[in-house]
Amino acid sequence: MKNDPLVSIGTIAKRTGLSVSAIRFYESSGLLVATRGAGGRRLFMRSAIRRVSFILISQQLGYSLEEIKRVLSSLPAQRTPTKADWQKLSRQFSQDIDHRIEKLSQLKNSLSSCIGCGCLSLKSCALYNPDDRAAGLGDGPRYLLGDLPRNPE
Amino acid sequence: MKNDPLVSIGTIAKRTGLSVSAIRFYESSGLLVATRGAGGRRLFMRSAIRRVSFILISQQLGYSLEEIKRVLSSLPAQRTPTKADWQKLSRQFSQDIDHRIEKLSQLKNSLSSCIGCGCLSLKSCALYNPDDRAAGLGDGPRYLLGDLPRNPE
DNA sequence: TTACTACCTCAAGTTAACTTTAGATCAAGG
DNA sequence: CCTTGATCTAAAGTTAACTTGAGGTAGTAA
Numbered sequence: 001m002k003n004d005p006l007v008s009i010g011t012i013a014k015r016t017g018l019s020v021s022a023i024r025f026y027e028s029s030g031l032l033v034a035t036r037g038a039g040g041r042r043l044f045m046r047s048a049i050r051r052v053s054f055i056l057i058s059q060q061l062g063y064s065l066e067e068i069k070r071v072l073s074s075l076p077a078q079r080t081p082t083k084a085d086w087q088k089l090s091r092q093f094s095q096d097i098d099h100r101i102e103k104l105s106q107l108k109n110s111l112s113s114c115i116g117c118g119c120l121s122l123k124s125c126a127l128y129n130p131d132d133r134a135a136g137l138g139d140g141p142r143y144l145l146g147d148l149p150r151n152p153e
Numbered sequence: 154m155k156n157d158p159l160v161s162i163g164t165i166a167k168r169t170g171l172s173v174s175a176i177r178f179y180e181s182s183g184l185l186v187a188t189r190g191a192g193g194r195r196l197f198m199r200s201a202i203r204r205v206s207f208i209l210i211s212q213q214l215g216y217s218l219e220e221i222k223r224v225l226s227s228l229p230a231q232r233t234p235t236k237a238d239w240q241k242l243s244r245q246f247s248q249d250i251d252h253r254i255e256k257l258s259q260l261k262n263s264l265s266s267c268i269g270c271g272c273l274s275l276k277s278c279a280l281y282n283p284d285d286r287a288a289g290l291g292d293g294p295r296y297l298l299g300d301l302p303r304n305p306e
Numbered sequence: 307t308t309a310c311t312a313c314c315t316c317a318a319g320t321t322a323a324c325t326t327t328a329g330a331t332c333a334a335g336g
Numbered sequence: 337c338c339t340t341g342a343t344c345t346a347a348a349g350t351t352a353a354c355t356t357g358a359g360g361t362a363g364t365a366a
Contacts, residue, residue, distance in 0.1 A: 008342080008343080009342090009343075010342065010343080019324085019325080020342090020343085021324070021325060021326080022323085022324060022325085024344090025323075025324060025325090029323090038332080038333085039331060039332055039333090039343075039344075040331085040343085040344060040345090041332090041342085041343055041344075042343085042344090057260065059323095060260075061260075062215070064322075064323090065322075065323070066322090094261055097257050097260060097261045098261070100257055101254055101257050101258065104250050104253055104254050104257075105254065107210065107213075107214075107250060108247055108250045108251070161312080161313080162312090162313075163311095163312065163313080172354085172355080173312090173313085174354070174355060174356080175353085175354060175355085177314090178353075178354060178355090182353090191362080191363090192313075192314075192361060192362055192363090193313085193314060193315090193361085194312085194313055194314075194362090195313085195314090212353095217352075217353090218352075218353070219352090
């Protein structure tokens with residue numbers, strides 16, 4: 001049993017720290033695949049544990065389940081993914097992490113120049129108005145960090 | 154009007170890129186304070202723009218509105234915050250950013266050692282089982298990255 | 307005067323990511 | 337044989353963070 005290639009939902013839950021219901025939910029959303037055994041019970045390949053791990057890490061990086069699903073769809077659902085399969089995802093992941101680190105560094109820099117300026121002068125604060133330090137122009141919308149808007153009104 | 158100390162909700166919306174309804178929502182949740190003018194219209198201090206900026210940035214860092222509210226509660230709600238007021242928050246923020254950068258770097262390291270190991274051997278993968286590289290012990294739950302669980306079942 | 311446009315309130319709707327509840331099945335242990 | 341524990345399904349509930357809708361007021365432009 002210990003080395004059975006197919007494991008129960010409870011095992012996945014214990015090994016990943018997730019709830020059984022969450023794993024059921026992941027399966028029903030198509031993030032995981034399971035065959036069925038006696039009495040309709042889900043049977044997962046052991047590699048599903050790794051898949052769940054990947055999902056959890058991705059979530060911490062801020063990906064939605066939909067996005068994760070898209071990324072994971074490049075993995076073979078049927079056979080156990082190979083080294084090369086994971087390597088591809090990992091490289092992509094690594095780049096994304098670099099991206100995030102860079103964004104955070106930028107944010108930190110903006111923040112310290114903001115401390116410098118005292119965060120009081122709206123016209124010169126780098127955090128408030130990053131593209132427009134020298135300008136003092138009109139008063140249209142100014143987005144923060146350059147990656148909004150999110151405004152549909 | 155341009156330098157009026159009190160501004161309309163529409164102005165806040167334009168300057169922050171947020172929707173009017175979101176700002177209304179923030180006020181009703183206690184994240185922003187407004188007085189009322191003619192016909193019950195909200196009047197915000199100009200400093201509310203900065204406050205909203207702070208909220209947006211914090212959200213990008215993954216804080217919930219509740220947490221942000223807690224942090225912002227250390228700012229004076231009535232008078233316009235001073236340089237020192239913002240500096241305190243900024244320093245705290247900076248530390249948090251450092252923290253996140255460090256976590257991401259760790260993640261990236263784990264990831265590359267995982268590429269090294271091929272992500273196939275569950276017993277030796279650093280990402281899968283960071284605390285337990287040498288061990289090969291029993292099969293209790295193993296959490297990722299050391300900061301779960303989130304499992305209430 | 308008639309349109310706009312910006313604003314108001316209150317209630318209900320939305321989406322993501324799960325959890326909870328209720329009622330049923332099934333294998334193993336005492 | 338009976339109970340316990342793990343599992344199942346289907347449907348409804350939950351929380352955060354907003355948006356949308358309905359119906360109304362108020363000031364400004366043609």
